[in-house]
Amino acid sequence: MTAKLRAWLILSRGSNLPTVWSNLFVGWLLAFVFAQHIPGIILATLSLFGLWLGVSLTYVGGMILNDAFDAKWDAEHRPSRPIPSGLISLRTAYVVGGLGLLLGFLITVRSCYTDGRDALAAGSHVLAAHRALLVKLAFALTISVLVYNRWHKQVAWAPAVMGLCRALLPAIGFCALADADQAWHTARLFALIAHPLVLWLLTFSITLVARHESGNGQPPRWAEFLLYLVPLPLLIAASSLGAQPSLRLTLFGCALYWLWIYRSNRKHPLPAGVGARVSDRLASFPLLDLAANSLFLFYTAQMYGSESTLQNAYLGVTRSSGLFWWLPLGCFGLTLLFRRWIPTT
DSSP: OOHHHHHHHHHHTGGGHHHHHHHHHHHHHHHHHHOSSOOOHHHHHHHHHHHHHHHHHHHHHHHHHHHHHTHHHHHHHOTTSTTTTTSSOHHHHHHHHHHHHHHHHHHHHTTSOOOHHHHHHHOHHHHHHHHHHHHHHHHHHHHHHHHHHHHTTTOTTHHHHHHHHHHHHHHHHHHTTSOHHHHHHHSOHHHHHHHHHHHHHHHHHHHHHHTTTTSSSOOOHHHHHHHHHTTHHHHHHHHHHTOHHHHHHHHHHHHHHHHHHHHHHHHSOTTTTHHHHHHHHHHTHHHHHHHHTHHHHHHHHHHTTTSOHHHHHHHHHHHHHTHHHHHHHHHHHHHHHHTTTSOOO
16 A cells, blocks of 8 residues: 555545445435335435445545644644645645535435436426435535534534534435425424434534544543433434334444443543544444434334335335344444554544
């Protein structure tokens, strides 16, 4: 691996991409329950991979711009970073990062399933509503990335903006296929927002701790304690649904998350272990995504048999294949694998 390629991988934080894929997948999977018109399997798969590609480019572009905006600070505090060390020029980083954000936005909004057959089946007004909402969410994600990168060293509210970047991912996956208005009126509101809220809380806590990674003191104890409370919205939502299989899946995912955080805290004591703890917490996102898939289990059980034949086939195959199990766990494993070669922070 050349020094230049290694430098770009460091800037990209690409080892975290599986956590982004897992966050988005939760919303995309749930969308099949509330979709008024299901596309063919090829279109549905293309939609998912298009969304994954779009948000991946947005993530990588944002990470590169993060280093570009921090170049002056890094020159004083972390001169070994790719930009201050001279491996990558500041101008090149701005250009590549900006292109990543632009292409990520365009690919994401184009991943709303649309073709001639869909327009005839669903009606142009339905497709237009899907596309308009997806454009707004993708635009909000792009702006949030830019706002965080520009002001995160100067303002106290920056972790809240970074949390929004994660919370938008399942919403983007959901709105690419589903009728958001129908879901808003027929589903339990808190259950729908529990997962984005948990992603926001975890990202907020991670960002607070990450601010101390370069030796700037020690993270506040309340931020460490908050990590154990992060899954509570998912547990409350699953308990309110009252379905035992759904609740068991939530408890299992949360238990894995708590064990992972406890192990990390024991293995990496503060203050020297801040960086390792941040890395472990970034890897924990798919465990909470697994817990959040209990909402998919609940609503498929409620709606199975009452929707179209094609929709029932999708729901039945997804449940029997265990996709809601192995994809989040697979993303967790990929994150641990990738971080052996690509630094997560």
